[in-house]
Amino acid sequence: MLMIPSSNVTCIERERQSLLSIKQTLTDPSNILSTWSGVECCQWHGVGCDSRNGHVVKLDLRSQVPSVETIGKQLEGELSPSLKNLKHLRYLDLSMNSFSGNIPKFLGSFQGLEYLNLSASFSGGVVPRHLGNLSRLQYLDLSYFFSTNTGAIGFGPAPILDDLGWVSSLSSLRYLGLSGITIPNHTDWYHPITMLPSLLTLNLAACGITNIPSVKFINFTSLHSLDLSLNNIKSTFPVWLSNLTGLMHLHLNGNYFHGKIPDFIGMFNHLVTINLSFNFFETLIPDKFCNLSSLVHLQLSENSFSGPIPQSIGLLFRLEDLYLDNNQLSGNIPMSVWQLSKLKTLDLSYNSLVGVLSETHFTKLKNMNNLMLSGTWLVLNFSSGWVPPFQLQVFEADSCNIGPHFPNWLQTQTHIQSLYLFNSSIRDIIPEWFENIMSHILYLDLSNNQISGKLPQFHFKNSDSLGDYDGILRMNSNKFEGSLATFPSNVRILDLSDNLLSGHVPQTDGRMNPRLEVVNLSKNRFNGSIPVHLCKLPSIWVLDLSQNKFSGRLPSCLGNLIRLQVMDVSNNTITGVVPSSFGSLIELMSLHLHNNRFEGNLPLSLQNLTSLVTLDAGNNFLIGRIPFWIGESLLNLRILNLQSNKFTGKIPLQLCQLDALQHLNLAQNYIIGMIPHCFSNLSGMIINSDDFGYSVGGKYEENILAYIKGIQLVYTTTLQFLTTLDISSNNITGEIPDVLMNLVGLKNLNLSRNQLKGQIPRMIGNLSQIESLDLSTNMLSGRIPQSLTSLNFLSYLNLSFNNLSGAIPVGNQLQTLGDPYIYEGNDRLCGPQVSRSCIGNNSSQNHVVEDEVQDDDEGLWFYFGMGPGSSESCSPKKEVFLMSRYPSPVDALRDGELASCVEVCF
Numbered sequence: 001m002l003m004i005p006s007s008n009v010t011c012i013e014r015e016r017q018s019l020l021s022i023k024q025t026l027t028d029p030s031n032i033l034s035t036w037s038g039v040e041c042c043q044w045h046g047v048g049c050d051s052r053n054g055h056v057v058k059l060d061l062r063s064q065v066p067s068v069e070t071i072g073k074q075l076e077g078e079l080s081p082s083l084k085n086l087k088h089l090r091y092l093d094l095s096m097n098s099f100s101g102n103i104p105k106f107l108g109s110f111q112g113l114e115y116l117n118l119s120a121s122f123s124g125g126v127v128p129r130h131l132g133n134l135s136r137l138q139y140l141d142l143s144y145f146f147s148t149n150t151g152a153i154g155f156g157p158a159p160i161l162d163d164l165g166w167v168s169s170l171s172s173l174r175y176l177g178l179s180g181i182t183i184p185n186h187t188d189w190y191h192p193i194t195m196l197p198s199l200l201t202l203n204l205a206a207c208g209i210t211n212i213p214s215v216k217f218i219n220f221t222s223l224h225s226l227d228l229s230l231n232n233i234k235s236t237f238p239v240w241l242s243n244l245t246g247l248m249h250l251h252l253n254g255n256y257f258h259g260k261i262p263d264f265i266g267m268f269n270h271l272v273t274i275n276l277s278f279n280f281f282e283t284l285i286p287d288k289f290c291n292l293s294s295l296v297h298l299q300l301s302e303n304s305f306s307g308p309i310p311q312s313i314g315l316l317f318r319l320e321d322l323y324l325d326n327n328q329l330s331g332n333i334p335m336s337v338w339q340l341s342k343l344k345t346l347d348l349s350y351n352s353l354v355g356v357l358s359e360t361h362f363t364k365l366k367n368m369n370n371l372m373l374s375g376t377w378l379v380l381n382f383s384s385g386w387v388p389p390f391q392l393q394v395f396e397a398d399s400c401n402i403g404p405h406f407p408n409w410l411q412t413q414t415h416i417q418s419l420y421l422f423n424s425s426i427r428d429i430i431p432e433w434f435e436n437i438m439s440h441i442l443y444l445d446l447s448n449n450q451i452s453g454k455l456p457q458f459h460f461k462n463s464d465s466l467g468d469y470d471g472i473l474r475m476n477s478n479k480f481e482g483s484l485a486t487f488p489s490n491v492r493i494l495d496l497s498d499n500l501l502s503g504h505v506p507q508t509d510g511r512m513n514p515r516l517e518v519v520n521l522s523k524n525r526f527n528g529s530i531p532v533h534l535c536k537l538p539s540i541w542v543l544d545l546s547q548n549k550f551s552g553r554l555p556s557c558l559g560n561l562i563r564l565q566v567m568d569v570s571n572n573t574i575t576g577v578v579p580s581s582f583g584s585l586i587e588l589m590s591l592h593l594h595n596n597r598f599e600g601n602l603p604l605s606l607q608n609l610t611s612l613v614t615l616d617a618g619n620n621f622l623i624g625r626i627p628f629w630i631g632e633s634l635l636n637l638r639i640l641n642l643q644s645n646k647f648t649g650k651i652p653l654q655l656c657q658l659d660a661l662q663h664l665n666l667a668q669n670y671i672i673g674m675i676p677h678c679f680s681n682l683s684g685m686i687i688n689s690d691d692f693g694y695s696v697g698g699k700y701e702e703n704i705l706a707y708i709k710g711i712q713l714v715y716t717t718t719l720q721f722l723t724t725l726d727i728s729s730n731n732i733t734g735e736i737p738d739v740l741m742n743l744v745g746l747k748n749l750n751l752s753r754n755q756l757k758g759q760i761p762r763m764i765g766n767l768s769q770i771e772s773l774d775l776s777t778n779m780l781s782g783r784i785p786q787s788l789t790s791l792n793f794l795s796y797l798n799l800s801f802n803n804l805s806g807a808i809p810v811g812n813q814l815q816t817l818g819d820p821y822i823y824e825g826n827d828r829l830c831g832p833q834v835s836r837s838c839i840g841n842n843s844s845q846n847h848v849v850e851d852e853v854q855d856d857d858e859g860l861w862f863y864f865g866m867g868p869g870s871s872e873s874c875s876p877k878k879e880v881f882l883m884s885r886y887p888s889p890v891d892a893l894r895d896g897e898l899a900s901c902v903e904v905c906f
């Protein structure tokens with residue numbers, strides 16, 4: 001037992017000097033060690049001495065929990081070996097610091113140590129097996145990963161436990177925390193730990209564990225708390241858990257557990273917490289849960305449970321938290337749920353639940369703090385005068401039917417912090433009382449309704465440590481109008497897009513949250529200049545001012561936003577040059593300048609934007625040659641749109657180095673020269689990706705305008721399906737390269753309105769994914785290849801105004817494209833599609849034969865016997881002879897002796 005430090009205890013000089021040596025090697029930005037001076041070390045902060053002999057028996061140097069706010073405030077530096085001179089230590093806590101080097105081996109020398117906490121203090125390296133010498137240890141925490149209010153914490157590489165054999169020596173151990181420590185697949189974690197008979201708490205969360213024993217019996221049956229969450233365990237519910245009848249806390253969430261929950265779950269009479277969320281458990285929620293009379297926290301979120309919520313769940317009368325969200329539950333909510341009077345959190349969201357909820361359902365729920373019903377079919381029907389018995393902190397009812405008016409009862413909820421009413425059928429103006437609850441709000445989502453009138457004054461709650469779900473204001477996709485009176489303060493994410501707001505964007509007056517990450521004012525009617533005050537917010541990730549009426553020049557000071565990942569100023573009337581300062585935005589992944597009045601050259605400094613995935617500068621007045629450095633430096637580009645500018649010269653061959661490029665639009669410029677053969681190297685147009693390749697944390701939805709199938713389309717969530725090559729409306733000459741047919745992932749190919757000549761490549765059928773093909777208004781000749789009929793996904797085709805001839809191919813998907821305009825302006829084409837018969841048209845038939853010889857030798861014996869007139873030189877016997885002797889007509893034609901017969905047969 002540790003002695004309480006006493007003011008009468010005299011510090012032992014040798015140990016005082018050791019403590020000073022420890023202080024000397026450390027950096028102390030928070031002045032944790034500021035009291036470490038003078039003679040009486042037993043009175044220093046974090047130091048405890050034995051009251052009988054003065055030895056230092058306790059050293060507590062724990063810092064604050066690491067977070068964005070506290071990083072850099074922990075103790076740093078090397079832990080001095082002088083620590084081992086404190087031989088009488090029984091309690092040592094060095095957690096939440098940032099020591100250099102690995103966990104020291106000398107920590108295994110403290111024979112009397114009973115408590116050791118090193119969590120989140122040493123990164124990387126191997127955990128020394130010398131810790132196995134601490135035979136009196138009762139508490140050992142080496143965790144490198146743990147949860148906080150703002151999410152999971154873990155900085156740098158985690159230490160590695162490649163051998164747990166030494167753990168079995170710690171026979172007195174009652175607590176073992178290893179969360180976040182890397183346990184390699186070859187490491188046997190189970191057998192050493194099962195040798196600890198006194199173990200009460202075992203935390204193996206986020207260790208990378210993939211294997212779990214399939215045994216039936218275990219030794220550590222005294223276990224009260226087991227955490228195997230956030231691993232990669234693929235298994236059914238472990239059978240050996242049935243031995244842990246004294247278990248109080250069980251966390252299996254965030255794995256790949258599957259199958260049914262076994263009936264022995266009902267044996268855990270002492271269970272207080274069970275978390276099985278984020279797994280693949282299926283079938284019904286077992287009725288055996290009703291036996292768990294001690295249960296307080298039940299989390300079954302994100303599984304595949306189906307059927308109704310069991311009526312028996314109402315027997316869990318101690319339940320405070322019930323999470324059933326994101327399953328496949330259906331039917332009505334049983335009345336027994338509304339009898340759980342101790343419920344604080346009820347999450348039923350994203351299930352197929354139906355029914356009408358009224359105030360009678362909530363009569364007994366006086367302790368309710370968090371109510372989540374989003375993504376269900378529930379209708380909330382409360383009388384206008386209802387006063388709830390609870391005070392909510394979180395209310396989520398996205399996509400529920402709440403409207404048409406604002407829920408009047410919300411004005412009684414004076415502690416509400418998160419309010420989600422996205423797509424809730426509200427057609428109303430914001431009531432006056434709404435501003436009264438705004439002072440507590442940290443997250444407000446009223447988007448995708450039909451709320452009108454003016455925006456209220458937003459006074460978001462001040463928060464010193466905003467988390468991932470705090471400081472968020474989403475009012476987008478409504479009908480708010482008028483000016484924005486003040487720029488909302490204390491927000492981290494601001495989305496006012498898709499409304500009817502107008503006027504100038506107001507100044508921030510220095511009141512903006514310095515952690516502002518997203519500003520989305522797109523799809524409104526704002527005018528004037530781009531606000532310069534935004535340049536003073538270097539924390540911004542996303543700046544979307546698109547589809548407004550902004551004018552003037554783009555402020556060069558926006559280059560100060562060094563964390564910017566997305567800038568979208570498209571569809572305004574911005575003039576001037578693209579600022580060269582944008583070359584400083586090295587984290588930029590998406591740059592949209594589309595449809596403005598930019599002029600001059602693209603600045604060379606943009607070659608620094610090596611993270612760029614999307615560069616959309618179409619519909620401007622940019623001049624000069626297409627920069628070659630785009631292909632040399634911007635190697636992550638997947639979207640390049642330079643359409644409708646004044647670019648001249650040839651297509652730079654360096655563009656062929658853009659392996660990821662899936663959408664290239666150079667249409668409507670003044671480009672000359674030929675199509676580069678090296679376009680066949682564009683592997684992004686060969687292999688279709690399942691995703692778009694980058695994310696901005698769900699804070700921005702990428703969008704691209706593309707002219708496809710004769711119409712303008714907008715691609716957002718389906719952007720991975722936009723695989724396009726469009727170089728139409730230029731002055732490109734030469735033939736269509738055959739190697740272009742290697743781009744088998746293309747869905748849209750537009751080469752129209754150029755000066756291309758020669759034939760359509762006969763292997764065009766290789767473009768098996770093509771949906772839209774436009775080769776119109778060129779000088780292409782010859783017949784239409786038969787392979788075109790194999791394009792099963794083709795839904796738009798334009799071959800008009802060329803010099804094509806012969807019979808139009810018939811078959812498959814091509815038959816569904818009946819618009820005669822497809823072939824207009826090709827006077828030598830024949831077939832029912834153009835109401836021009838091929839019969840008796842010698843020229844047309846000869847074209848068919850000649851091209852078919854080139855296209856498909858093997859299939860052309862079909863034409864034998866179809867030649868004009870009768871011929872004695874090509875009798876049926878000779879036809880059979882030719883068919884048996886030659887593998888193809890081409891081989892027959894090469895035989896001079898039979899050439900005349902073959903020609904007649906053709």
